[in-house]
Amino acid sequence: MGDKNHVVLEELLNAVTIINHQSKIYPGYSAFLHIHTAVAEVRLKRLLTLIDRKTGKETIEDPKFIKQNQAAFGIFELSQSGQTICMEPFDDFPRLGRFALCNEGRIVAVGKVRQIMG
Numbered sequence: 001m002g003d004k005n006h007v008v009l010e011e012l013l014n015a016v017t018i019i020n021h022q023s024k025i026y027p028g029y030s031a032f033l034h035i036h037t038a039v040a041e042v043r044l045k046r047l048l049t050l051i052d053r054k055t056g057k058e059t060i061e062d063p064k065f066i067k068q069n070q071a072a073f074g075i076f077e078l079s080q081s082g083q084t085i086c087m088e089p090f091d092d093f094p095r096l097g098r099f100a101l102c103n104e105g106r107i108v109a110v111g112k113v114r115q116i117m118g
């Protein structure tokens with residue numbers, strides 16, 4: 001699937017913070033992922049845990065939704081098959097590990113790539 005220099009991604013584990021969304025976000029939510037100079041449509045596949053924004057500790061496992069001013073670990077997948085995008089886990093390469101999620105022309109969330117799952 002990939003090697004040390006190239007990774008074909010199907011899913012990615014992200015730490016995401018909702019900054020501008022009035023309603024709750026559930027698995028199945030679609031948005032555009034902006035990372036470095038790339039843009040790709042992604043879908044929230046699963047929320048794993050909510051994160052306390054002050055301490056960084058996990059607070060609730062398997063939450064049903066996430067809302068404004070909350071942070072969570074979630075699994076996202078590319079919406080279009082065969083699509084590729086260049087990214088790296090934040091801990092390995094910070095410039096290719098930060099992203100913004102946009103919907104209807106505005107930034108909804110910001111986050112960091114934690115793990116790329118092929």
